[in-house]
Amino acid sequence: MVEEKTLVAENNQQQGVAVWLTGLSGAGKTTISIPLCEKLEAMGYRVQRMDGDVVRQKLTRDLGFSKEDRDKNIERVTFVAERLVKHGVITVCAFISPYRAERQYARSEIGRFVEIFVKCPIEVCEERDVKGLYAKARAGEIKNFTGIDDPYEEPENAEMTLDTSTTTLEEEVDSIIAYLQGNGYIM
Ligand code: ADP
Numbered sequence: 001m002v003e004e005k006t007l008v009a010e011n012n013q014q015q016g017v018a019v020w021l022t023g024l025s026g027a028g029k030t031t032i033s034i035p036l037c038e039k040l041e042a043m044g045y046r047v048q049r050m051d052g053d054v055v056r057q058k059l060t061r062d063l064g065f066s067k068e069d070r071d072k073n074i075e076r077v078t079f080v081a082e083r084l085v086k087h088g089v090i091t092v093c094a095f096i097s098p099y100r101a102e103r104q105y106a107r108s109e110i111g112r113f114v115e116i117f118v119k120c121p122i123e124v125c126e127e128r129d130v131k132g133l134y135a136k137a138r139a140g141e142i143k144n145f146t147g148i149d150d151p152y153e154e155p156e157n158a159e160m161t162l163d164t165s166t167t168t169l170e171e172e173v174d175s176i177i178a179y180l181q182g183n184g185y186i187m
Contacts, residue, residue, distance in 0.1 A: 014045060016085035017185045018110045019176065022097045022155060023118030024147045025133055026125035028164035028172070029094035032118060035173050037092050045090050045186060050077060052095040065144040067099070074102040082110045090186070098146050100153040114185065116176065117158040122147045124165045159183075 019036070021029040030051055037047045052073075056063070060076055063069040074097055084091045097103050107113040125147070126134040137145035144150045155161075160179055162172045180186045 014088045014090075015112065015185070016088045017090055017112040017114060017180070018081050018085050018106070019090065019092045019180070020097070020103065020106060020113060020115045021092070021094045021118050022103060022115065022158075024120060024122060024125045024152055025096060025145075026128045026130050027118040027120040028162075028169070029096075029118050031169060032162070032164075032172050032176070033092045033094040035169065036176055039173060039177060040090055040092075040186070043186070046088065047090045047092065048084050050081060050091060050093045050095075055095075065150065070098065071102055074099075074106060078106040078109050081106070085110050085112055096146050096152070098150065098152045100156070103155065112185070114160070114179065114183075115155055115158040117155045117161040118164060119154075119161050120164045 021033060023029055030053070033049050033051065037049045040047045055077055056073065059080070060073045063073050074095065077093065077095060081091045081093055093106075097106070103115060107115065129135055133142060133145065134148070136142045137148040146152050160176065162175065164172065167175075177186075
């Protein structure tokens with residue numbers, strides 16, 4: 001019984017934060033978020049990963065890719081992330097989130113917010129074309145594709161920028177962990 005109480009007390013010491021990964025499709029947001037969460041979990045933290053591709057199949061499957069729908073997508077995600085963070089969960093969010101104003105909205109709603117620009121030249125993203133979407137967008141089969149016929153507003157006040165065309169995945173994950181430690185978000 002005492003042990004349980006101690007455990008609860010220990011858990012409650014964890015403060016939440018949103019680690020918000022923004023960048024073009026194929027820049028590396030999902031790829032970074034998975035080992036990042038694994039590492040944080042291995043360190044004993046409670047973590048939730050929220051990924052654009054998954055969220056759009058569940059929470060926001062009614063939405064498309066117009067500016068209005070993209071904004072709604074981020075607003076709903078922000079609503080969930082804010083509550084998770086409030087309850088002490090490290091919430092790793094991987095969303096293209098192309099509009100500065102929406103990222104600013106998420107930042108102001110969530111409060112404890114670390115914005116990470118997952119930067120990668122579009123030529124490299126297009127070469128990777130992980131999901132074959134760039135080819136479809138170039139062929140005109142997909143409209144409103146970020147970086148092709150839809151805007152991406154680069155962050156101006158991101159806490160970190162990671163250029164995935166020049167850095168290794170391991171370095172990226174380590175540098176995020178180091179940032180979180182260096183700024184008191186984790187021990
Ligand atoms: P996003 O989630 O941003 O759309 P993904 O993570 O799905 O992007 O895809 C990124 C692709 O880039 C993956 O195929 C990944 O293996 C590759 N990649 C190559 N180098 C890196 C790196 N240094 N960091 C992250 N991803 C990388």
